[in-house]
Amino acid sequence: MRRVSLNRLSAFNLTALAAGLAFLYLPIAVLVIYSFNASKLVTVWGGWSLRWYAGLLDDRAMLEAAWMSLRVAFVSATAATVLGTLAAVALSRAGRFAGRTLFSGMLYAPLVLPEVITGLALLLLFVALDAGRGFWTVTLAHTTLTMCFVAVVVQARLGGIDRSLEEAAMDLGCAPARAFIAVTLPLIAPAVAAGWMLAFTLSLDDLVIASFTTGPGATTLPIRIYSEVRLGIRPEINAICTLMIALVSVAIVAASLATKWAGRRDDTPAPL
Amino acid sequence: MSRPRIFTRPARLAAILPYAWLLALFLTPFLFIIRMSLSMTAVAQPPYAPVFDITAGWSAVIEALGQLSGDNFALLISDSLYLFAGLRSLTVAAVSTALLLLIGYPVAYAMTRLSRRWQPIALMLVVVPFWTSFLIRVYAWINILQKDGLLNGALRAFHVIETPLAWLATDTAMYLGIVYSYLPFMILPLYAAMEKMDASLIEAAADLGCSRLKAFWLVTLPLSRPGIGAGALLCFIPVVGEFVIPDLLAGSDRLMIGQTVWLEFFTNRDWSVASAMAVVLLVLLIGPLLMYEKMQRRALERGA
Numbered sequence: 001m002r003r004v005s006l007n008r009l010s011a012f013n014l015t016a017l018a019a020g021l022a023f024l025y026l027p028i029a030v031l032v033i034y035s036f037n038a039s040k041l042v043t044v045w046g047g048w049s050l051r052w053y054a055g056l057l058d059d060r061a062m063l064e065a066a067w068m069s070l071r072v073a074f075v076s077a078t079a080a081t082v083l084g085t086l087a088a089v090a091l092s093r094a095g096r097f098a099g100r101t102l103f104s105g106m107l108y109a110p111l112v113l114p115e116v117i118t119g120l121a122l123l124l125l126f127v128a129l130d131a132g133r134g135f136w137t138v139t140l141a142h143t144t145l146t147m148c149f150v151a152v153v154v155q156a157r158l159g160g161i162d163r164s165l166e167e168a169a170m171d172l173g174c175a176p177a178r179a180f181i182a183v184t185l186p187l188i189a190p191a192v193a194a195g196w197m198l199a200f201t202l203s204l205d206d207l208v209i210a211s212f213t214t215g216p217g218a219t220t221l222p223i224r225i226y227s228e229v230r231l232g233i234r235p236e237i238n239a240i241c242t243l244m245i246a247l248v249s250v251a252i253v254a255a256s257l258a259t260k261w262a263g264r265r266d267d268t269p270a271p272l
Numbered sequence: 273m274s275r276p277r278i279f280t281r282p283a284r285l286a287a288i289l290p291y292a293w294l295l296a297l298f299l300t301p302f303l304f305i306i307r308m309s310l311s312m313t314a315v316a317q318p319p320y321a322p323v324f325d326i327t328a329g330w331s332a333v334i335e336a337l338g339q340l341s342g343d344n345f346a347l348l349i350s351d352s353l354y355l356f357a358g359l360r361s362l363t364v365a366a367v368s369t370a371l372l373l374l375i376g377y378p379v380a381y382a383m384t385r386l387s388r389r390w391q392p393i394a395l396m397l398v399v400v401p402f403w404t405s406f407l408i409r410v411y412a413w414i415n416i417l418q419k420d421g422l423l424n425g426a427l428r429a430f431h432v433i434e435t436p437l438a439w440l441a442t443d444t445a446m447y448l449g450i451v452y453s454y455l456p457f458m459i460l461p462l463y464a465a466m467e468k469m470d471a472s473l474i475e476a477a478a479d480l481g482c483s484r485l486k487a488f489w490l491v492t493l494p495l496s497r498p499g500i501g502a503g504a505l506l507c508f509i510p511v512v513g514e515f516v517i518p519d520l521l522a523g524s525d526r527l528m529i530g531q532t533v534w535l536e537f538f539t540n541r542d543w544s545v546a547s548a549m550a551v552v553l554l555v556l557l558i559g560p561l562l563m564y565e566k567m568q569r570r571a572l573e574r575g576a
Contacts, residue, residue: 009386010385013385016378017386017394019379020382020398020455020459021398023375023455024398024401024455025397027412027413027415027452028408028412031411031412031415034415041420083289086287086289087290089283089286090287093286094280094284095283103291104565106299107294108565108569109298109561112509112510113557114509114510114512114514114553116534116550117533118301120533120537120546120550121302121304121305122301124301124304124305124547125297125300140297144297144298151290152568152572156572159572176281177282201405205407207407207516208516226516229520233414233418238415241408245404245405248404
């Protein structure tokens with residue numbers, strides 16, 4: 001029988017893949033390289049230098065925004081992980097229950113819903129409740145958005161694990177909550193961790209929802225960067241962006257290594 | 273075999289907290305958007321009327337309902353600016369989705385042809401940019417596209433052009449930015465659909481005399497349809513309401529809906545019109561959103 005070479009890469013395949021990846025990475029690479037540019041002109045190469053990173057240390061507004069963003073991201077990602085994991089457990093283990101369709105609808109819609117809608121809607125709620133806008137309103141808004149991403153990542157994982165393990169634990173006398181903590185939770189731990197990281201980076205990244213729900217004194221990093229970018233390119237922006245990219249890359253590599261070392265075969269689809 | 277689903281009851285309890293959260297912070301706000309879209313603009317802080325006070329009891333609620341007005345929607349219809357914004361959003365989203373499919377499909381297809389050892393690595397390489405900030409990725413393009421930026425520099429170095437071209441504030445720049453930002457959203461579902469494909473089907477097609485191209489057309493493409501649908505919706509819906517990319521990369525003469533919502537809200541401080549725009553955007557998207565929701569639910573519950 002003639003074997004069709006399924007795993008053979010044609011020249012066309014290889015070109016497509018290489019071009020696609022180059023397209024994804026080239027702009028980021030340019031940004032990173034130019035953040036080390038000594039020249040004040042963003043477009044002229046003046047040799048390697050760390051001066052823009054040093055300059056960041058004097059930029060109090062930028063540092064405060066970064067600190068605000070990190071706090072919002074940490075608190076909202078943690079809350080979102082708890083809520084999202086609970087939601088995923090409910091959707092994959094609870095069978096049918098009243099209002100299930102509405103529940104899953106509310107859970108999946110924010111994944112694609114344009115952020116201007118979510119942001120405006122949440123702002124109107126906060127105004128109606130007369131909540132002082134600032135750290136907590138942004139955190140609540142980000143929790144709402146990111147818990148949906150956590151739920152999807154964890155639910156995908158819950159669908160992939162062998163349920164007979166949970167059932168065996170309960171046959172052996174575990175209470176459901178105990179079986180969940182002793183058996184299910186360790187099995188879904190990589191997905192829960194990935195969910196937390198996704199929530200953290202999404203919160204760190206969000207401009208639109210934060211702009212709507214924030215108040216005076218609670219400027220997040222993307223809001224700060226956005227207002228600077230609108231005024232024109234500054235080399236310091238390249239530096240802060242490079243730092244953010246580095247932070248995220250290190251976290252992703254660490255997470256994937258941790259999963260590998262844990263020796264678990266992770267069938268979880270890519271977080272999306 | 274029907275196994276006892278002993279987890280069922282405690283798992284239902286797990287739904288309570290996230291359910292309540294979403295009802296309070298996701299569903300309720302939409303009622304506020306709808307109400308606001310029917311309110312009058314007023315010079316006040318916050319800038320709208322009437323104030324709707326639930327604590328004032330039912331009579332006040334009914335009175336407030338009487339004050340609702342369709343003026344904002346009448347304004348949206350009468351002013352062609354808003355109509356054009358809607359049309360432009362849909363056009364941009366459709367063109368972007370088509371471009372994304374054209375570019376994403378060959379990449380995803382090539383990924384499935386990699387050996388088992390390389391596939392996870394390629395997958396990771398596609399996912400990593402998705403994790404890096406959206407804003408940063410759009411900003412990276414400003415570096416490249418500005419008048420004395422790298423693109424013009426490269427083109428002049430190779431004598432393709434003599435004088436630098438204006439790339440920023442054009443639709444070309446905006447499409448570049450959109451394709452760049454959303455490419456992982458297109459590649460991942462396509463890859464997921466094609467990766468599951470049974471290789472023997474293509475062998476069978478080849479055994480039956482199909483050329484490679486024909487086998488692709490008759491077998492691979494139809495089987496990757498769920499991925500195409502997922503990728504298209506995952507890109508189309510958010511692009512319709514996109515704000516950051518057109519704001520930073522496209523010209524300011526023609527706006528998309530997301531930009532008009534932003535402009536009405538932050539610049540004109542007209543919350544009612546901004547809400548009316550948001551309602552229009554939501555109505556435009558309700559069809560695709562329901563399709564997406566159904567698809568997502570099916571995909572995630574298949575394993576459960």
